[in-house]
Amino acid sequence: MNFKKSEKLYQKGLTHLVGAVNSPVRAFSSVGGNPLFIKKAKGSKIYDVDGNEYVDLVVSYGPMILGHRHKAVEKAAKKALKKGYSFGASTEAEIKLAKIVCDAFPEMDKVRFVNSGTEAVLSGIRLARAYTGKDKIIKFSGCYHGHQDALLVAAGSGLATLSLPGSKGVPEGAVKNTLIAEYNNLESVKKHFEEHDDIAGVIIEPIGGNMGVVIPQNNFLKKLKEYLQSKGALLIADEVMTGFRSTFGGAQEKLGVVADITCLGKVIGGGFPVGAYGARNEIMENVAPLGGMYQAGTLSGNPIAMAGGISTLTELKKQNPYDKFQEIGSILEVILLESAKKYNVDVVVNRFGSMMNPFFTKNKVTNFKEAQASDTEKFAVFFWEMIKNGVFLPPSQFEAWFLNSAISDKDIKIIAHATDKAMLAVSKI
Ligand SMILES: Cc1ncc(COP(=O)(O)O)c(C=O)c1O
Ligand SMILES: NCC(=O)CCC(=O)O
Numbered sequence: 001m002n003f004k005k006s007e008k009l010y011q012k013g014l015t016h017l018v019g020a021v022n023s024p025v026r027a028f029s030s031v032g033g034n035p036l037f038i039k040k041a042k043g044s045k046i047y048d049v050d051g052n053e054y055v056d057l058v059v060s061y062g063p064m065i066l067g068h069r070h071k072a073v074e075k076a077a078k079k080a081l082k083k084g085y086s087f088g089a090s091t092e093a094e095i096k097l098a099k100i101v102c103d104a105f106p107e108m109d110k111v112r113f114v115n116s117g118t119e120a121v122l123s124g125i126r127l128a129r130a131y132t133g134k135d136k137i138i139k140f141s142g143c144y145h146g147h148q149d150a151l152l153v154a155a156g157s158g159l160a161t162l163s164l165p166g167s168k169g170v171p172e173g174a175v176k177n178t179l180i181a182e183y184n185n186l187e188s189v190k191k192h193f194e195e196h197d198d199i200a201g202v203i204i205e206p207i208g209g210n211m212g213v214v215i216p217q218n219n220f221l222k223k224l225k226e227y228l229q230s231k232g233a234l235l236i237a238d239e240v241m242t243g244f245r246s247t248f249g250g251a252q253e254k255l256g257v258v259a260d261i262t263c264l265g266k267v268i269g270g271g272f273p274v275g276a277y278g279a280r281n282e283i284m285e286n287v288a289p290l291g292g293m294y295q296a297g298t299l300s301g302n303p304i305a306m307a308g309g310i311s312t313l314t315e316l317k318k319q320n321p322y323d324k325f326q327e328i329g330s331i332l333e334v335i336l337l338e339s340a341k342k343y344n345v346d347v348v349v350n351r352f353g354s355m356m357n358p359f360f361t362k363n364k365v366t367n368f369k370e371a372q373a374s375d376t377e378k379f380a381v382f383f384w385e386m387i388k389n390g391v392f393l394p395p396s397q398f399e400a401w402f403l404n405s406a407i408s409d410k411d412i413k414i415i416a417h418a419t420d421k422a423m424l425a426v427s428k429i
Contacts, residue, residue: 001388003036005049010034024158025061031380031395036387041068043406046392054392055411057401061394062241062266065354066315067406073270076311080304088298093306100313101268101276104249107258111278112287113301117240117265118146120275123295124263125150125203127277128234130286130293134200137236138192140183142211142368145203145238145263149174156210156368160398183208183367184217186224193231201234201260206251209241209400211371212357213350221257234283240265240275241400244313246353247322254353270312272305321405325354328403328412332356335416342420343427345378354403358382360426371398378426385425389418 013020021027021035028035036048044067046056059065066073080093094113102108114120125137125148139145144157152159152167153175159167166175179196181188183204193199206221208214225235237259242251244267252259261283265275278284286293299305333349336358340347346362359365360378379397386393391414393401 001050001052003034003048003050003052006037007034009037009049013037025161025394025396025399028395030161030376030397031383033384035395036392043067043069044404044408044411052390054387054390055407055414056392057403057415058392058394059402059404060271061399062245062402063269063271065245065267065321065402065404066270066312066319067404068271070270070312070315070406072315073308073311076307077272077304080307083303085304086299086302091301091303091306093303093310094301097268097306097309097313100310101264102278104244105252105258105262105278106249107260107280108262108278109281110284111276112284112295113306114275114277114295114297115273115299115302115305116146116275117238117263118148118275119297120240120263120265120277121145121151121203121238122148124236124238124261124277126295127279127283127286127293128201128236128261130291131283132200132232132234134198134233135177136179136192136196136199137177138179138181138189138199138202140204140208140368141180142183142214142371143203143205143208143238144210145205146240150178151203153178154180154368156208156398158396160211160368160372161396182369183211183214184220185367186220186227189224189227193233199231199233201236202228203236203238205238205241206255206257206259207242207246207352207355209355210398211368212359212365212374212398213352213355213400214365214367214371215350215352216255217366221255225257225259234260236261236263238263241355243268244316245355245402248317248320251352267312267316268309269305270308272308273299273302274305274309319405322353324405325403328407329354329356331412332403332415335412335419339416339419339423343423345423345426346375347423355400356403357397357399357401359397378429381429382422382426385422386418389421390414391418
């Protein structure tokens with residue numbers, strides 16, 4: 001396996017692109033080496049420009065839940081393309097996707113489409129403030145909610161990978177209403193309520209996916225919702241990663257919790273740029289043109305993106321792959337753990353349905369601090385051995401791996417073989 005063409009493109013890309021990437025998570029900062037350049041993808045596989053083939057466990061950081069270029073999605077997008085790309089006016093497709101989305105969440109009467117998860121969350125936060133008339137928002141350390149100013153503190157994803165406590169260029173004023181709590185620690189939330197009476201709500205990834213996978217323990221989410229209700233504050237579920245992935249109704253359905261505002265992205269567009277935020281009528285009626293909270297978008301509800309979303313969600317409903325994800329996920333979990341045991345490597349595997357990852361640590365991982373105790377050098381060695389043996393992973397200890405419904409038994413064998421080689425390599429450092 002060689003990466004010569006990727007290497008060449010990387011050098012070329014450095015001239016006019018920052019770090020030759022358009023999102024820092026794509027840089028190989030924490031694993032060393034240079035990013036791979038992709039030529040194409042199909043089904044469960046992704047191919048780089050040097051012709052190397054990989055089983056893809058990144059799937060564009062989540063959206064490609066049916067695998068790449070699913071027939072139904074490709075057909076729908078091509079059909080939409082022929083009718084025009086953007087109109088700046090309403091289409092029937094928006095109504096169709098809105099119904100599919102609202103039907104999936106019990107208390108979602110209305111939804112507004114935007115173009116990314118970042119936009120979905122920044123709008124959801126604005127809505128919580130507009131509805132409650134309060135300014136403060138609690139977020140959990142290690143959770144990532146896109147790159148809006150107010151939430152770029154103690155964030156996961158690329159900030160965790162690059163060990164950044166926050167972002168330069170964010171004025172103090174932009175984060176003065178952001179309070180930080182610890183995941184799985186209700187007391188840390190209560191403490192803020194004891195000190196402040198102007199908290200609009202709490203935003204949470206119902207399954208943490210941006211510090212690696214972190215799962216709520218002991219009904220944490222249910223208890224959080226009950227507590228917030230008693231305080232008249234809103235629960236804002238950032239289901240950008242988990243929506244239509246944990247199951248069709250998202251992590252909320254799996255965990256038996258209903259949020260006041262739900263933010264969506266990734267799978268909802270099936271690889272096209274779509275985000276959304278939704279809630280019950282009483283909340284959504286605050287959004288313009290019905291109410292005074294302004295939020296807009298030239299390309300929002302884009303017809304190609306809507307077609308991608310409708311076809312992806314319709315196919316997902318038909319396939320209902322969630323039991324299969326559970327099955328494949330538990331097989332991969334066993335593969336990772338047995339291989340770690342064989343080579344005497346300390347590994348903890350966290351998994352929730354089709355989201356999982358190993359942490360190179362001895363102790364359980366239930367919050368950001370525990371995730372940060374992982375050995376990132378070991379992860380870097382593991383990552384490159386997986387790549388060399390045909391498995392494409394996110395280049396960070398703090399990112400989730402995602403399953404897709406095109407993964408085959410043969411792919412699982414490739415992953416098992418690569419894992420064995422990778423754990424052996426880790427055991428030698
Ligand atoms: C939970 C969560 N929220 C928000 C975002 C932001 O979405 P986007 O990258 O589409 O702006 C992401 C991923 O990036 C995410 O994982
Ligand atoms: N977990 C990381 C993401 O989901 C974001 C991807 C990106 O920012 O490119």
